[in-house]
Amino acid sequence: MRDDDALFEAISELVMCHSPSGREMEIDVFLTARFQQMGLRLEKDASENLIVKFPGSGRGSIAITAHKDEIAAIVRAIEPDGRLRVRKLGGSFPWVYGEGVVDLLGSRQCISGILSFGSRHVSHASPQFVHKETKPLLWEDAWIETKLSVQEIEEAGVTIGTRMVVGRHRKKPFRLRDHIASYTLDNKASVAALVELARRIENPVSDIYLVFSSKEEVGAIGANYFAQRHHLDALVALEIAPIAPEYAxxxxxxxxLAEDSNALYDSYLNEGISRLAESRSISLQMAALSGFGSDGSIATKYGNVGRAACLAFPTQNTHGYEIARLDVIAQCVDVLEALSQSDLCANF
Incomplete structure (x- = not known):
C-alpha cells in the first residue's frame, strides 16, 4: 500500500468515530486499542486527554497535540411532537451540514433524525421564505425531525445537552486524486498524523508527550488542563490551516503560524521548526490568521505554556466538508519526527 493510501485509510477510520466535544468516547476506545496494538499505553487524565510519553535522554520537555473532538451541536429543547432544537457546539453552521441525516448520541442509544429547514415551495407567509433570498440560516431556524415520541426519545437517553453530529453514513471520506475530502478532517487527520508519529519516535533527546487533546473546539479545555499540570518547554499543536482569499x-x-486570534506564536520555536523542516527538504509557509485558535495559542493566552507553535496542513472548506492534500499531511509528520529527534527544546 502506498503511503498516501495508508494515510487515507487511517484518517477514514478516525473520521467514522463520532467525537463531539465532551462526548469523545468512541475515538478514545479506538485510539486505546490502536496504541495497544503498537505496544504503547495511553493514559487518560481528568480532562479526558489521551497521553503517551516518550522519556528523553537529555533535557527539555515538549507536548505535541492533536485535538480529538469535532464540532457539533447540542440539544437545547425537546418539543412535544418529537422535534429537537439545537444550538452550535464549536464553529458549526446548519447550512454547512445541509438537510440530511444527523446522529444524536443518547446515553443509552444513538438515534438518527433529519436536520430540517422547511419547504421551499412557499411564499412570504411562511417563515422560511426569507432564507431563500435575504436572511442567513441560523440554528434557531432549523430543527431535527425524529418522528419519535418524547417517551421514545427519553428512553434512548436523549436529553437537553445531548450532542448532535453529522450522520455516520454521510461522513465516509472521498478521494480526490491526491486529496482527501471529508467532514472532520479538523482534526481527525492530525490525530492520524500523531498516531503515525508515535510509530517513529525512538530515543528522543527531550521528553515528548503526544497529547490527543479533548474539548479543543470549545476553548482548548483539555490542552489547558494538561499544560497547567506539566512543566513544558514548548507545546506544538498540529492543526488545519484555512485556505481563503484573505490569506496567502x-x-x-x-x-x-505566526499568530492567530488568541496569541502570538513563539518566533524562536518557529525558527527552530523551520530549520528542522529544511533538514528534511520541506519548505514551510508562514501565515497569520484571524477567526482561529489552537491548543498552542490558547494555552499561551492563559499563561499555561511559555512557548507555543502551530504546524498545520492547508485545508479548503474548514469546519465544513474539508479538502486537504495527503502528501502535505504526511510532510507534517516528517517535520514533527525531526522535532522529536532534535535537541531544540533542551536549549531553551
Whole structure:
C-alpha cells in the first residue's frame, strides 16, 4: 500500500468515530486499542486527554497535540411532537451540514433524525421564505425531525445537552486524486498524523508527550488542563490551516503560524521548526490568521505554556466538508519526527 493510501485509510477510520466535544468516547476506545496494538499505553487524565510519553535522554520537555473532538451541536429543547432544537457546539453552521441525516448520541442509544429547514415551495407567509433570498440560516431556524415520541426519545437517553453530529453514513471520506475530502478532517487527520508519529519516535533527546487533546473546539479545555499540570518547554499543536482569499496560503506545503486570534506564536520555536523542516527538504509557509485558535495559542493566552507553535496542513472548506492534500499531511509528520529527534527544546 502506498503511503498516501495508508494515510487515507487511517484518517477514514478516525473520521467514522463520532467525537463531539465532551462526548469523545468512541475515538478514545479506538485510539486505546490502536496504541495497544503498537505496544504503547495511553493514559487518560481528568480532562479526558489521551497521553503517551516518550522519556528523553537529555533535557527539555515538549507536548505535541492533536485535538480529538469535532464540532457539533447540542440539544437545547425537546418539543412535544418529537422535534429537537439545537444550538452550535464549536464553529458549526446548519447550512454547512445541509438537510440530511444527523446522529444524536443518547446515553443509552444513538438515534438518527433529519436536520430540517422547511419547504421551499412557499411564499412570504411562511417563515422560511426569507432564507431563500435575504436572511442567513441560523440554528434557531432549523430543527431535527425524529418522528419519535418524547417517551421514545427519553428512553434512548436523549436529553437537553445531548450532542448532535453529522450522520455516520454521510461522513465516509472521498478521494480526490491526491486529496482527501471529508467532514472532520479538523482534526481527525492530525490525530492520524500523531498516531503515525508515535510509530517513529525512538530515543528522543527531550521528553515528548503526544497529547490527543479533548474539548479543543470549545476553548482548548483539555490542552489547558494538561499544560497547567506539566512543566513544558514548548507545546506544538498540529492543526488545519484555512485556505481563503484573505490569506496567502498555498495548498502544496505545510503552514507554520505566526499568530492567530488568541496569541502570538513563539518566533524562536518557529525558527527552530523551520530549520528542522529544511533538514528534511520541506519548505514551510508562514501565515497569520484571524477567526482561529489552537491548543498552542490558547494555552499561551492563559499563561499555561511559555512557548507555543502551530504546524498545520492547508485545508479548503474548514469546519465544513474539508479538502486537504495527503502528501502535505504526511510532510507534517516528517517535520514533527525531526522535532522529536532534535535537541531544540533542551536549549531553551
Amino acid at each position: 496560503i498555498a495548498d502544496d506545503r505545510p503552514v507554520l
